[in-house]
Amino acid sequence: MAKTKVLTGITPSGTPHLGNYAGAIRPAIEQSWRDDIQSYYFLADYHALIKGHDPERVHRSSMEIAATWLALGLDTDQVTFYRQSDIPEVMELNWIISCMTAKGLMNRAHAYKAAVQSNEENDIIDPDKGVTIGLFCYPVLMTADILMFNADKVPVGKDQLQHLEMARDIASRMNHHYKTGFSLPEALTSENTAVISGLDGRKMSKSYDNTIPLFAPEKKLLKLIRKIKTNSLMPGEPKETEGDTLFQIFSAFASEQEVAEKQRQYQEGVGWGDLKNQLFEYLNNHLKDARDRYEQLMQNPDFIESELKKGAEKARAEAAPFLEKIRQAVGIRPFP
Numbered sequence: 123m124a125k126t127k128v129l130t131g132i133t134p135s136g137t138p139h140l141g142n143y144a145g146a147i148r149p150a151i152e153q154s155w156r157d158d159i160q161s162y163y164f165l166a167d168y169h170a171l172i173k174g175h176d177p178e179r180v181h182r183s184s185m186e187i188a189a190t191w192l193a194l195g196l197d198t199d200q201v202t203f204y205r206q207s208d209i210p211e212v213m214e215l216n217w218i219i220s221c222m223t224a225k226g227l228m229n230r231a232h233a234y235k236a237a238v239q240s241n242e243e244n245d246i247i248d249p250d251k252g253v254t255i256g257l258f259c260y261p262v263l264m265t266a267d268i269l270m271f272n273a274d275k276v277p278v279g280k281d282q283l284q285h286l287e288m289a290r291d292i293a294s295r296m297n298h299h300y301k302t303g304f305s306l307p308e309a310l311t312s313e314n315t316a317v318i319s320g321l322d323g324r325k326m327s328k329s330y331d332n333t334i335p336l337f338a339p340e341k342k343l344l345k346l347i348r349k350i351k352t353n354s355l356m357p358g359e360p361k362e363t364e365g366d367t368l369f370q371i372f373s374a375f376a377s378e379q380e381v382a383e384k385q386r387q388y389q390e391g392v393g394w395g396d397l398k399n400q401l402f403e404y405l406n407n408h409l410k411d412a413r414d415r416y417e418q419l420m421q422n423p424d425f426i427e428s429e430l431k432k433g434a435e436k437a438r439a440e441a442a443p444f445l446e447k448i449r450q451a452v453g454i455r456p457f458p
């Protein structure tokens with residue numbers, strides 16, 4: 123039976139945090155061990171250039187993300203783990219499909235519309251101020267990432283659903299006109315993956331600057347956990363678990379039984395200081411071994427590089443012959 127192809131990209135624009143781990147990295151790594159699925163995971167480094175123009179940040183974030191996935195047990199023989207920029211075929215496909223993508227379709231893209239709206243709200247005369255062609259065309263590049271490997275399923279956050287619709291739209295047009303035979307990809311959004319709140323109680327996100335890095339060193343981890351916002355109930359007063367950030371983070375890591383036990387502590391009125399110390403102990407134990415591996419990997423960039431090169435070779439072995447067919451289909455081919 124043909125395996126389902128699952129593909130997802132991670133934009134290297136920051137340091138992986140607990141929210142990334144529970145929401146995306148952990149489910150992906152668990153999936154990578156299944157043998158009915160063929161997984162493709164890649165660092166979407168060309169996408170990172172859309173969001174920021176700090177070369178050191180893109181470079182460092184790429185290495186941190188690669189080291190994180192490897193430290194957490196991604197089996198690179200089982201999956202194809204690569205860096206987008208190592209696959210030139212993707213950029214070539216990006217151009218070919220750009221020429222079949224209606225500009226009007228991109229006008230409707232959320233990221234672009236949000237930028238225009240923010241200009242309007244700020245009374246800026248040019249609605250496109252600050253909008254690069256890269257931002258505008260970003261869903262096309264994402265489509266190229268997906269179609270290049272004929273992915274069936276694409277795990278993404280809900281904010282990316284529109285891009286998957288666009289990918290299907292573009293794939294259908296290509297198939298209709300050129301008989302390219304692209305698979306039509308489907309989004310895979312999981313209702314039950316954990317969403318984690320950050321230090322201030324809002325969703326943990328680097329755009330809110332409220333994150334706890336997954337592999338923060340011990341002292342830093344403790345310091346950050348102590349900063350998590352709680353209400354002002356005193357020790358001895360029963361506390362609600364619902365809506366509490368400490369409880370929510372704990373729940374994303376703990377077993378059902380441990381969660382039930384924690385609920386009891388809240389009812390009994392354990393103080394916030396103790397709850398914070400306990401959360402620290404728990405997370406620290408949970409992450410310690412992976413953090414050691416992470417630190418070792420970060421000291422060994424050559425190894426990370428060789429893992430990604432291995433992935434790129436596997437990816438290109440598929441992408442190159444497939445792109446050749448597409449070039450043929452669109453009329454880019456040798457004479458006669």
Ligand code: TRP
Nearest residue numbers: 130131132133166169264267276
């Ligand atoms: N745009 C995605 C995000 O910001 C990352 C991404 C790039 C991606 N290319 C992709 C995800 C292809 C899935 C498939 O989350």
